[in-house]
Amino acid sequence: MADPTRHVAVLAFPFGTHAGPLLSLVRNLSAVAPDARFSFLSTSWSNQTLFSGMKGEEINNVRPFDVDDGARDDHVPSRNPIEAVELFLKATPRNFERGLEEAEKEVGLKIGCIVSDAFFWFAGDMAGEKRIPWVALWTAAVRSLFVHVDTDEIRRNLEAQGISNKGQTLDFLPGFSSIRSSDLPEGIIISPENSESPVDILLHKMGLILPKATAVLINSFHQLDPEISDHLKTRFRNFLHIGPLILTSPPNPKPESDPNNCLEWLSGHDAASVIYVSFGSVVTPPPHEVTALAEALKESGFPFLWSYRGTKPEGILDDGVSESGVNGKLVTWAPQVELLRHPSVGVFVTHCGWNSILESVVGGVPLICRPFFGDQRLNMRTVEAIWGIGVGLGGVMTKQGVLGSLRRVLVEEDGKGMRERIGVMKKLAYAATGVDGSSRKDVNDLVEIITNGD
Numbered sequence: 001m002a003d004p005t006r007h008v009a010v011l012a013f014p015f016g017t018h019a020g021p022l023l024s025l026v027r028n029l030s031a032v033a034p035d036a037r038f039s040f041l042s043t044s045w046s047n048q049t050l051f052s053g054m055k056g057e058e059i060n061n062v063r064p065f066d067v068d069d070g071a072r073d074d075h076v077p078s079r080n081p082i083e084a085v086e087l088f089l090k091a092t093p094r095n096f097e098r099g100l101e102e103a104e105k106e107v108g109l110k111i112g113c114i115v116s117d118a119f120f121w122f123a124g125d126m127a128g129e130k131r132i133p134w135v136a137l138w139t140a141a142v143r144s145l146f147v148h149v150d151t152d153e154i155r156r157n158l159e160a161q162g163i164s165n166k167g168q169t170l171d172f173l174p175g176f177s178s179i180r181s182s183d184l185p186e187g188i189i190i191s192p193e194n195s196e197s198p199v200d201i202l203l204h205k206m207g208l209i210l211p212k213a214t215a216v217l218i219n220s221f222h223q224l225d226p227e228i229s230d231h232l233k234t235r236f237r238n239f240l241h242i243g244p245l246i247l248t249s250p251p252n253p254k255p256e257s258d259p260n261n262c263l264e265w266l267s268g269h270d271a272a273s274v275i276y277v278s279f280g281s282v283v284t285p286p287p288h289e290v291t292a293l294a295e296a297l298k299e300s301g302f303p304f305l306w307s308y309r310g311t312k313p314e315g316i317l318d319d320g321v322s323e324s325g326v327n328g329k330l331v332t333w334a335p336q337v338e339l340l341r342h343p344s345v346g347v348f349v350t351h352c353g354w355n356s357i358l359e360s361v362v363g364g365v366p367l368i369c370r371p372f373f374g375d376q377r378l379n380m381r382t383v384e385a386i387w388g389i390g391v392g393l394g395g396v397m398t399k400q401g402v403l404g405s406l407r408r409v410l411v412e413e414d415g416k417g418m419r420e421r422i423g424v425m426k427k428l429a430y431a432a433t434g435v436d437g438s439s440r441k442d443v444n445d446l447v448e449i450i451t452n453g454d
């Protein structure tokens with residue numbers, strides 16, 4: 001390999017589905033900019049997971065560097081996933097500064113550009129000191145980015161109106177008249193009983209500092225929520241829609257893509273008949289909701305495929321394959337992207353993580369939403385009230401609630417409309433990422449920034 005002419009440092013947030021999309025983007029960039037060298041900085045656990053399925057030749061100009069995760073060697077992890085995030089945040093930015101020094105030494109070339117998860121507002125300071133471009137990737141939707149950028153404005157308006165009414169709509173923000181204050185991520189509205197957590201403080205700071213970035217990237221396409229995208233374009237120096245990354249970048253290779261034979265199982269079913277269930281990489285619903293969902297799935301009579309985390313849902317399918325009168329499959333991992341593109345899948349029961357929503361759009365599959373934290377309530381509201389491509393279950397899954405929603409989506413006229421609307425969005429996603437599509441153009445602009453500066 002020839003000596004690199006440009007050294008790009010990539011700073012990953014190693015929790016949830018953040019680092020995976022960032023690495024997909026980097027693999028895409030590394031293919032079109034073979035003279036650049038990419039140093040991918042994440043924790044050892046995250047790097048092991050991400051790079052394990054890749055062959056040497058595929059990662060020639062992308063190299064992982066491990067940074068401190070903030071946990072002491074004798075640390076016993078608790079069951080609360082936020083603990084690991086807070087320990088990691090305490091170790092920033094020092095762990096990344098050390099990582100950058102190590103990468104410069106190893107590669108033998110000064111870093112010429114920093115690409116980071118948007119969470120890391122401090123990457124702006126690092127790039128500023130080095131007088132190099134800072135490019136930040138927001139891994140969720142335009143609406144959640146918007147509310148973090150406009151947090152102070154939202155707080156001012158809600159305080160002026162009295163924030164006691166949680167159902168209050170956010171009419172004062174462009175394109176938000178169907179969104180309620182109760183749909184906002186936790187840390188936006190603060191009160192004496194609800195003070196800012198370390199993650200809330202990080203997001204607030206991020207919103208204030210992102211306008212200084214050379215470019216802000218989003219894993220979305222412009223036509224999906226154009227009013228909000230246009231508004232954000234006025235806030236940032238460059239606002240580039242480079243997604244859906246599952247269409248613009250090659251997927252990260254996995255050691256074994258379908259160990260549970262989900263795709264083969266799906267192929268035996270009628271078109272749009274199967275319920276797919278997954279709550280992403282962080283959330284495990286409380287036991288009583290798991291039971292309610294399990295009962296509803298069994299009673300619905302529809303086939304279902306459930307990718308579950310943690311303890312296996314009890315009393316649903318004892319052997320995980322089938323039970324008399326029930327046609328279902330329980331797995332600990334499914335190839336979700338391919339599965340949502342399979343014609344047999346008719347509905348996706350989801351926690352509304354952004355990657356899951358985008359993957360459903362690309363597959364043209366309507367959603368049933370049970371959000372838990374962060375951006376997920378806002379995503380649910382967007383799905384339900386703005387796009388009309390799914391149904392919200394509100395704050396809790398009950399057997400009757402799930403059964404009613406399944407009927408709406410899979411049987412009733414309402415569901416047909418949802419399917420048609422998400423079908424239109426699917427076409428727009430493919431157009432945006434095809435030759436001359438808007439996301440392709442934005443990826444080209446990004447390559448220009450990364451290889452030549454702004």
Ligand code: U2F
Binds near residue numbers: 278356
């Ligand atoms: C955090 O989201 P999560 O990681 O919990 O959820 P998603 O954004 O929906 O991503 C889940 C990914 O895991 C994949 C699936 C998605 O790409 O295809 N997956 C799979 O391949 N097989 C399985 O059996 C199960 C899942 C956060 F919690 C959210 O609020 C944010 O919106 C999100 C993005 O910032 O990160």
